Amino acid sequence: MSLPSTAAPPGRRLFTARRLPALLMILIVGILVVAPLLRIVLATLTPGGLEAWQAVLASPMSPNLWWRPLLNTLILGIGVSAGCLLLGGFTAWLVVMTDVPGRRLLGVMHTLPFMIPSFAAALAWGTLFRNSRMGGSSGFFESNGFLIPDWLAWGIVPVLIVLIAHYYSLAFTIIGAALSSVGADLVEAAQMTGARRPRIFFGIVLPVVTPALVSAGSLTLAGAVANFAAPALLGLPVRMQTLSTRLFGMIEIGQAERGFVLALLLIAVSGVFLFLSDRLVSGRRAFVTVTGKGGRTRRFPLGKWRWPLCALGFGLAGLTTVVPVLVLVASSLAPQTGALFSNWTLHFWLGEGGGQIAQGTAGIFRNPVLIGALVNTLKLGVTVALISMVLGLALAHTITRNKGTVLANVLSQLAFLPLLIPSIAFAAAYIALFGAPLGPLPSLYGTFTLLVMAAAAHNLPYAVQAGRSVLGQIATDLEESARLTGAGPLRRMWAIVFPLAIRGLLAGAILVFVKMVRDLSLVVLLFSATSPVLSMVAYRYAAEGFMQFANAITVLILVICLAASLIAQALQARVQKWKE
Amino acid sequence: MASAPTEAKDAIRITHLVKRFGDFTAIPDLSLSVPPGAFLVLVGPSGCGKSTLLRMLAGLDDPSGGEIAFMGQTVSSGAGGVVADPKKRNAGLVFQSYALWPHMTVAGNIGWPLKVAGWDRQAREARIDEVLGLLGIAALRDRYPAEISGGQQQRVAIARTLAPKPAILLFDEPLSNLDAKLRIEMRSELMRIHRATGATSVYVTHDQVEAMTMASHVAVMNHGRVEQFGPPRELLARPATTFVATFLGTPPGNLLPAQRRGDWLEHAGVALAPAALAQGRDAVQLFYRAEQIGIGPAAGRPVLKAEFSESAPMAGKVMVTATAGAAGDALRLSAIVDDFPDARPGDAIDLTLSGAPDAVFAMTGERIE
């Protein structure tokens, strides 16, 4: 990473002792974020790489390698984004702008689907809708005599549905926040002009929330484009490829350069949309609502639609949260997918091997591979969380210390770069850099170290954000007030800074931990067969048709995430109480 | 408005208006009327129902009972449910929060209501320029609300309301978000605009100085009732209740509870006024204006022992505040004197009352003399 020549006018001053930590941070971020990305670009510029470009983009294979996956990816991206805007917009409107009964609960429930990893939803879908075409056991509906057509069991339609069910709650959150900032006064001012409801909606409400719509649309689109789990579980069996599954496949079969080319193309595709949406909402029209009071929102009376719409809202929330979790739990307890709610047994959890069920495979808690995976998962989660938070804090500190300098700007830009890179492409970049021996370094491919590095780097944006808010908290009046009481610096550190910081840091660490525990798209490329993690084992079981085991492991992942989130919330609540 | 206003027609007539929110009655029974061109100010403490009344005038809320008529036409009725929508009311509302639409430029904000009302493009542009000129913000035409200051936003909000030429202008604490200097400036601006447009205006505030300087009519509200309604000078001169007496005026007047002892009305053992003023009651409240209270004993005048608390300059004179009575239910008294008293907070001082009480109120609050 070379700095622009304008970095510090007198060149020597760059290397003073004060700048040293900053330069060190740049070096670390450079290795973690920039080097892999540079390397993956360079890897595709070698003779072999150029050949790969040609194979992917302009060869008889390119429809299979690039155009069809691209088409599927775009259909998914645009379809999911449209679906999320519709569902998220509708639910946000219902919760924020109307007098629908049970608004509070609805509001909470519609934020939950995003917490459930998309592979859980995909597995639940499979459990219900699988048909016998792919061999293996068929799903709940077909076992009970309903014919499930292929298009509903596999391929683009179920992937679309699963991803919309997963991502719409992101749209809900963003649009809901925007709608609640449309104060009652804005609407009433329009009512005073005599405008009718549709005109107010299209003339005032909609334009005011447009920036939120654009960012909700682009974020869900980027998410769908980058998603690996849903197309892999529901699409791959019928050879429906997206860019991310294609890239995974290429690296799996050893065509690394083609994989790298696809990774770059995937980054470009998602980047183009993020860039376009950013263009759309920036500039003078990137307004914030300027109303002084806000808060009070005008609720439209729904009249006779109150109860039907209430039922619709709860039905939707139930289908996207309660049903998938219930299906996964039931399936992990029921010997037959056709009878999800009878003959429950703990066999898939605790059973000894060698019996009738599950082809003699032991329950997950008796399976050494699984216990190993559980340990690995927790180890990975904790290690990544700790490393990310230390890095995040150090980065945030360096950035605030050097505020306004080019160094700080470069650092914060670099630290947020991973946010724009789909995680599977990021993993590919790591393989490009560390997959082969690098000078004196041995190849790190398949090692725990590589996974930790990639994960820490990919979580850097969140970690820096958490670090910043922790530092911000400390810096404000709290420390000042302690100083005024005459406490010495050490005492201050111990009594004020440490307790505040530790809670904020823990909350941030738990967020990273949860993201790691349920991650599939990063680990799927970087994991090692000898020490897998839970999500990976679940994925493999599902791919081999052992739905109950896959579901049981997924339930385990959900439980871990839930427990961690509860801890985080308790911490947050304590911090809040403390601040009052 | 469709019908030609005759002399007898009030611009706004409110009769037995009631507003309930569930079990809570915000306005129990309210009647008043003002002639065309009036500037009616609603004052009262927070929560007394000013905004509620204004919103019913604007047509944003329906009354639970009673009637509102503009220029003789019923626009809201609690009984019949006759509610003319905002368009038919020909009224405009200026919000405390400005409520500018953030996605439109200043010109867009002003033009949108005209567009809704069906003005053609040329007329719209001309009117936009006209109101921009009226408020002196022509230079801001193409800015977005986020790009102008609070005071400018307020002007735009007023311009937007004025543009469709409403017959009735409603303001809900329009100046409360502005700093003191800007507030005074906008106050005279608003009065200039009122003169220029001649629109009947209803103006909500809890700043009584605003009320006194701007109003042609003032309605002092308390607990959803109109305590007194009339021209500002009359309210100052003859407050009808203790609430009005202590709410209006700077500094506020002083109320001294007094008991009848023989031929005199006494406060804290000091005889203040002849018992005849009480008209047979045993206990009354005597109202003295700040100008009637002096410092230091004077021959033949009643003297109250008090404790000095503070003094502040006021229009060339000095306003002195002191407390009288026991710590628990101490009485705050304000006096206007010529010079700063030679006292420090906590010092004992003598307050002298001159002249007869300006008014006498029953213990229940209504005026008897």
Ligand SMILES: Nc1ncnc2c1ncn2[C@@H]1O[C@H](COP(=O)(O)OP(=O)(O)OP(=O)(O)O)[C@@H](O)[C@H]1O
């Ligand atoms: N939508 C509502 N539901 C229930 N009670 C309400 C509602 N709106 C107002 N109130 C109540 O009616 C009373 C009058 O409220 P209003 O807003 O008119 O007061 P205000 O005089 O404008 O006060 P302020 O000077 O603080 O603006 C208050 O007690 C308030 O709590």
Ligand SMILES: [Mg+2]
């Ligand atoms: Mg109010």
